[in-house]
Each structure stands twice: as structure tokens, then as C-alpha cells.
Amino acid sequence: MPNDRGPGTDGRPDSASDDVADRWRSAQAWEPAPDDVIDVWRFELEVQDDDWAILTPDETQTANRIVVEEKRNRKASARAHLRRILARYLGTPPQDVRFTYGEHGKPMLAEHDEPRFNLSHSESKGLAAVSRGARIGVDLELAREGREFTEIADRFFSQAESAALRALPPEARPAAFYRAWTRKEAYLKAWGTGLSFPSNRFTLDYVGEGPGTLLSTEMPEDDVSRWHFKDVELGPAYTGAICLEGPDRPFRWWVI
Numbered sequence: 001m002p003n004d005r006g007p008g009t010d011g012r013p014d015s016a017s018d019d020v021a022d023r024w025r026s027a028q029a030w031e032p033a034p035d036d037v038i039d040v041w042r043f044e045l046e047v048q049d050d051d052w053a054i055l056t057p058d059e060t061q062t063a064n065r066i067v068v069e070e071k072r073n074r075k076a077s078a079r080a081h082l083r084r085i086l087a088r089y090l091g092t093p094p095q096d097v098r099f100t101y102g103e104h105g106k107p108m109l110a111e112h113d114e115p116r117f118n119l120s121h122s123e124s125k126g127l128a129a130v131s132r133g134a135r136i137g138v139d140l141e142l143a144r145e146g147r148e149f150t151e152i153a154d155r156f157f158s159q160a161e162s163a164a165l166r167a168l169p170p171e172a173r174p175a176a177f178y179r180a181w182t183r184k185e186a187y188l189k190a191w192g193t194g195l196s197f198p199s200n201r202f203t204l205d206y207v208g209e210g211p212g213t214l215l216s217t218e219m220p221e222d223d224v225s226r227w228h229f230k231d232v233e234l235g236p237a238y239t240g241a242i243c244l245e246g247p248d249r250p251f252r253w254w255v256i
């Protein structure tokens with residue numbers, strides 16, 4: 001049921017079945033919550049004064065490989081935001097957060113099993129989610145019009161997903177495409193496989209209303225009932241999705 005009290009009201013988590021629109025509350029109201037609550041964070045990728053200062057030399061070097069200044073600053077800003085977000089849960093200064101990386105590059109905390117987290121950034125926006133006891137993946141995409149959506153789907157989606165896109169009227173395809181893409185990417189990011197697991201080897205339900213479900217997967221030792229999806233409401237230009245392991249949970253939505 002939609003929250004009729006609007007954002008910034010009481011800091012209580014949404015119930016698991018609530019609509020996600022108009023949920024965002026100021027990060028200033030953040031406080032620790034019970035372990036089953038999932039926190040979602042959104043932020044603008046604008047460099048703040050100490051962004052570069054809290055990055056490690058490795059992170060600085062990685063960002064500095066990006067030639068275009070705006071993109072370089074956004075990369076640094078995303079990592080600095082991630083550090084500040086995780087520092088809240090760990091009770092340490094942002095520069096003291098230590099990362100380690102999975103086989104395919106997924107960042108995790110080096111010195112703690114929890115919380116788990118995932119980050120996505122697209123153009124000027126960033127999105128992160130933090131969970132305890134459950135794998136989580138997030139994806140954010142700036143929706144671009146005029147792309148060859150069915151051709152891209154033929155390449156990256158399963159046959160059933162691709163057929164479902166072609167069956168839609170052309171005007172409905174862009175939004176459906178980005179819904180499918182972000183959910184699929186969030187699933188791969190929850191697993192941390194990156195491109196090592198082909199995106200056409202699992203099928204999501206994405207055409208209808210609601211967050212959709214995983215219909216089939218060839219991911220080793222996976223089970224379709226393991227995952228829940230959540231759409232992230234970010235206005236008309238961006239599409240965001242979260243893939244969460246286990247039963248649905250209460251969510252809180254924070255804007256920095």
C-alpha cells in the first residue's frame with residue numbers, strides 16, 4: 001500500500017509490499033536499524049571537497065586513468081560516497097573502510113563479513129544498497145531513447161525475454177527494455193559474476209506491473225525462489241533495480 005505520509009516523515013522502513021515511489025528521506029535522518037532492514041542510498045555524483053582525500057592511492061590511480069574530467073570526478077565521487085555510506089555502519093572514518101574484491105571484481109568489506117553492499121553509477125547519479133545476511137545487487141541506467149532495443153535484447157536477453165520485448169508495441173519497448181536490463185544486471189551483480197555468466201542464460205518476468213520474478217536460471221546451484229527484485233524510483237530519466245537474496249525485507253530509501 002502506498003505511503004500517504006510522503007518522504008521525510010518518520011524514518012520507519014517501508015513494509016515489504018509498499019510501493020517504492022516518494023520514499024526518499026534525507027540522509028541526515030539516518031540511524032541504525034534492525035538487521036533485516038535494507039538501506040538504499042541515492043546521490044548526485046558531484047565532487048565534494050574531501051572526495052579525493054578519502055580515496056586510497058589505488059582508487060585515486062584507477063579514477064585518474066579516466067581521461068574525461070567529468071567522468072573522472074564522478075568515479076571519485078561514487079567511491080567517496082560509498083566510503084561515507086559504509087563508514088556509518090562500521091563506525092569508522094570513511095578513509096579507514098577497507099575493501100577486498102571478488103574473483104570478478106565485486107567489492108566487499110575486507111575486515112567484516114557484514115554489511116554487504118553494492119554500488120551502481122550512471123552519468124550524474126549513483127545508487128547503493130546495504131544489507132545484512134543477504135547478497136544484494138543494484139543497477140542504475142540512464143534511459144536513452146532511440147536505441148535498437150530489440151537488437152540489443154536479441155544479444156543480451158534470453159530468447160523468452162527477447163520475444164516478450166518484440167511482442168510489445170514499439171512505444172512500450174524502451175521502458176520495458178530498461179526494466180529488464182537493470183533487473184538482469186542487478187541479478188548478475190548480486191552474484192558478482194560480472195560478464196563471466198552470460199546474461200541470456202536466465203529469464204526474468206519484466207513486462208507486467210510489479211517488480212517481477214526470476215522465471216528460470218542456469219546459474220549453478222541457484223534456485224529461482226531465492227531472489228526478490230525491487231524497482232527503484234528515480235524519476236523519468238533513470239531506471240534502477242535491486243536484486244535481493246532471500247525473503248523480501250523492509251526497505252528504507254535515503255537521499256544524500
Ligand SMILES: CC(C)(COP(=O)(O)OP(=O)(O)OC[C@H]1O[C@@H](n2cnc3c(N)ncnc32)[C@H](O)[C@@H]1OP(=O)(O)O)[C@@H](O)C(=O)NCCC(=O)NCCS
Binds near residue numbers: 120121139156180185
Ligand atoms: C562491473 C559490472 C558488473 C557492472 O558494470 P556497469 O553496469 O558498467 O557499472 P555499474 O555502475 O552498474 O556498477 C559498477 C560498480 O559495481 C561494482 N562492481 C564491480 N564489479 C562487480 C561485480 N563483478 N559484481 C558486482 N558489482 C561489481 C563496483 O562497485 C563498481 O563501481 P566502482 O568500480 O566505481 O567501485 C560489469 O563488469 C558487468 O559485468 N556488466 C555486465 C554487462 C552486461 O552484459 N549486462 C547485460 C544485462 S542484460
